[in-house]
Amino acid sequence: MSERAIRAARALPGPLSRRRFLAGASAALLAGPALAQSGATDVDVAIVGGGAAGIAAARRIAGSGHSYVLLEAGPRLGGRARTVEALGMEVDLGCGLLPRDFHPLLAAADAAGVAVTDLSNGPRLYVEGREAKESDYDHFLAALGQARRDIRAAADAGKDVAVATVMPKPEPGSRSGPWEATAADMLGPLGCGRGLNTLSTLDLALRTPPAGNATSPVGVGAMLQTLGAWLNLQTDAPVTQITHGGRVHALRVEGQRGLIRARAIILAVPAPVIAAGAIKFNPALPRRLAQAFDDCPAGALEQVAFLLPGNPLRLEADERILPRAGKVPALLRGRVNGTDLHILTFGDGPAREIAAKGKEAGLRLARAFLGEAFALAPETVTEVACSAWTADPLIRGAMAAARPGKGAQRRLFEDPVQTRIFLAGEYTSTDSWGSLAGAWESGEVAAAKALALLGDGPS
Ligand SMILES: Cc1cc2nc3c(=O)[nH]c(=O)nc-3n(C[C@H](O)[C@H](O)[C@H](O)COP(=O)(O)OP(=O)(O)OC[C@H]3O[C@@H](n4cnc5c(N)ncnc54)[C@H](O)[C@@H]3O)c2cc1C
Structure with a gap:
């Protein structure tokens, strides 16, 4: 390391740990916006x-001693995991849960001193404002299990068709019928923000649900911000163009005169952002890859948060409730961290409405859900905070899922692009797509590929 790198590392407060040393070394190499404006930065x-995905990748590269920069278009880290101040408290309006057995993220949180709490298994089922009977649980679990087996059987038989076409058909008037509809909601609109008639059997068959969930009392978004706090980061730095220049690629960042030249790029932006052409590639992306992005469009999931003082639903802390399918399907996370905060997740059509119309639609849908599921009077909820992932130009949806017949397309995201660009993000994971764990892991995998390209030591 150069003397300048050592000085930069020493300028950071606190003891000179290996982590601080590397962070300082990177900062010295990049030397902030002034250098970026005057000429190219390498x-x-x-x-x-x-x-x-980007945070996991950057942490891995930082640990290798190679120089790097993490470029984030928005004002903060976290992406679809975002903790905001709303309703007088910290609210996760995106990802709120992580798998309780996902070691890489749990270990990182532990090392950073971020608390993670285990949540009890699965959502509780409700019928007409009360917890469902044992027999209802049996119907629901049987329906969900059967649906998963049918989807897998279709995929194993090489039938990549719309999931809706292989789902069990409810017998008219049967007691299990409504639970089959509930299971369908969980797999489609509430699971990935899309109707089952638009989803590929192959893609859904490969997706493995987590064995159990955990969360962080500080918020999952805030947790990610902490995990990336020491990285060499530029925020408000949207990349608009990537040009292939042989052994290096040049990145243009909006608002900066100088280019950033990199020997490898980890592209960890959401799939629909790439599909929408928000980043220009020179030369253009291979046609096969561009087609794969079109074949995996994003679904819509949006959250509506509100306070219910006095616990009128009589819920335990952090209880998750899935009511039997009705007119307004949604999943409720009640009494978040033991507070009055409740968060509803809507999928597909209702989620698109919330993203388009904002709080007015969120309030109406929350009241409709609470009225139908718990017979709660509309005026019980007066104020809501809503997400709008689908309308956010830096995100453009919840999670990318393949259309029927296009399930094999996801594999294309594993290949490097123009030798030096490695794709990362939830959509690149074949078995954990649409999840925080899938995104994190994909960042680590992309970083390992980039490091293999660069060779062992720093340049
Ligand atoms: C409502 C909702 C609830 C969810 N709940 C859960 C859950 O409980 N558990 C779970 O495991 N998963 C959940 N997910 C999914 C999970 O949030 C995502 O899979 C994961 O956060 C995706 O991470 P990522 O790094 O792939 O992408 P993102 O988090 O979207 O990060 C991509 C980043 O790229 C930035 N960017 C975009 N364009 C540019 C550009 N041109 N230049 C630079 N930067 C750019 C964006 O600003 C963003 O910060 C949920 C998703 C939603 C929408």
Whole structure:
């Protein structure tokens, strides 16, 4: 390391740990916006997108001693995991849960001193404002299990068709019928923000649900911000163009005169952002890859948060409630961290409405859900905070899922692009797509590929 790198590392407060040393070394190599404006800045790896995938990738590259910069278009890290101040408290309006057995993220949280709490298994089922009977649980679990087996059987038989076409058909008037509809909601609109008639059997068959969930009392978004706090980061730095220049690629960042030149790029922006052409590639992306992005469009999931003082639903802390399918399907996370905060997740059509119309639609849908599921009077909820992921130009949806017949397309995201660009993000994971764990893991995998390209030592 150069003397300048050591000085930069020493300028950071606190003891000179290996982590601080590397962070300082990177800062010295990049030397902030002034250098970026005057001419080209050279780094070994540029990581584009500061969600879970980008943070995991940047942490891995930082640990290798290679120079890097993490470029995030928005004002903060976290992407679809975002903790905001709303309703007088900290609210996760995106990802709120993580798998309780996902070691890489749990270990990182532990090392950073971020608390993670285990949540009890699965949502509780409700019928007409009360917890469902044992026999209802049996119907629901049987329906969900059967649906998963049918989807897998279709995929194993090489039938990549719309999931809706292989789902069990409810017998008219049967007691299990409504639970089959509930299971269908969980797999489609509430699971990935899309109707089952638009989803590929192959893609859904490969997706493995987590064995159990955990969360962080500080918020999952805030947790990710902490995990990325020491990284060499530029926020408000949207990458608009990537040009292939042989052994290096040049990145243009909006508002900066100088280019960033990188020997490898980890592209960790959401799939629909790439599909929408928000980043220009020179030369253009291979047609096969561009087609794969079109074949995996994003679904819509939106959250509506509100306070219910006095616990009128009589819920335990952090209880999750799935009512039997009705007119307004949604999943309720009640009494978040033991507070009055409740968060509803809507999918597909209702979620698109919330993203388009904002709080007015969120309030109406929340009241409709609470009225139908718990017979709660509309005026019980007067104020809501809503997400709008689908309308956010830096995100453009909840999670990418393949259309019927296009399930094999996801594999294309594993290949490097123009030798030096490695794709990362939830959509690149074949078995954990649409999840925080899938995104984190994909960032680590992309970083390992970039490091293999660069060779062992820093340049
Ligand atoms: C409502 C909702 C609830 C969810 N709940 C859960 C849950 O409980 N558990 C779970 O495991 N998963 C959940 N998910 C999914 C999970 O949030 C995502 O899979 C994960 O956060 C995606 O991480 P990522 O790094 O792939 O992308 P993102 O988090 O989207 O990060 C991409 C980043 O790229 C940035 N970017 C975009 N364009 C540019 C550009 N041109 N230049 C630079 N940066 C750019 C964006 O600003 C963003 O910060 C949920 C998703 C939603 C929408």
